[in-house]
Amino acid sequence: MNLLFLLVYFVIILVVIETFVILFRLTGLKVEVSRFQVISMMTGTGFTTGESELILGHPIRRKLAAFLILFGAFSLAVIISSISQFLSKGLRLTEILLGAGAIIIVYCTLKVKGIQQLLSKLFNQELKHNVELADLPIRDIFLKNKEDTLVNLHLYGESQLTDSTLNQVFPQHGSLEFVVLFIERGDVMIRKNIYDTTLHEGDHLLLFGRKAVIHQTFSHDIHLMEEKQKELQDQPGEI
Incomplete structure (x- = not known):
């Protein structure tokens, strides 16, 4: 009987995981990211990974996450108490099967394409009505198109942009599909006259636009940045 209970409980856990994977996916999160984060919560x-910011920065995902965390905490207590009740023959298997059946019905309902479309629409409506743009993760705001990207470009002494302006290096930048959002210089954020500002070693440029355009236009500086970062990672630690 104990083995049967454990099997039923295992099925319940799997169904709950897949149910919330569907719900997170309907909010725009990738399936592989959703599954890992659901299991983590x-x-x-493992919930302290960088991907957790995709959930913490999204109001609907935060609500789903809160339920999962509570479910994970209480389910462990339930399985321990339930096994002890089984040992004392105080719990009926029918109750467990009914609970498992209810969860499976919810999961099967969420698998229906029409239900998924309805929930996705409701999630989007809630975001539009109740959420400020600043509350959303940066990926949900900027990276709606798979062809777009954000690049934090670090300038070094050998960079082609160092001691030059963007207008000097890329006079036709207006016709290209990218923009420079700001220049970070130490504690200073430069947002005015960005394209006429002389760039210095150590500056950070936040670029947004078509991934292919940015990587082609700034290929030299991106390649240099990747090499410098790799050299830094390969350096042996100090003893």
Whole structure:
């Protein structure tokens, strides 16, 4: 009987995981990211990864995450208490099967394409009505198109942009599909006259636009930045 209970409980956990994977996917999160984060929240392990920001910065995902964390905490207590009740023959298997059946019905309902479209529409409406743009993760604001990207370009002494302006290096930048959002110079954010500002070693440029255009236009500086970062990672640590 104990083995049967464990099997039923295992099925319940799997169904809950897949149910919330569907719900997170309907908010725009990738399936592989959703599944890992759902398991992390239920078990209380691994949720401190960088991908967790995709959930913490999204109001609807935060609500789903809160339920999962609570479910994970209480489910462990339930399985321990339930096994002890089984040992004392105080819990009926029918109750467990009914609970498992209800969860499976919810999961099967969410698998229906029409239901998914309806929920996706409701999620988007809630975001439009109740959420400020600043509350959303940067990926949800800027990276709506798979062809777009954000690049934090670090300038070095050998960069082609160093000691020059963007207008000097790329006089036709207006016809290209990218923009420079700002220049970070130490603690200073430069937002005015960006394209006429002389760039210095150590500056950071936040670029937004077509991935192919940015990587082609700034190929030299991006390649240099990647090499410098790789050299830094390969340096042996100090003893």
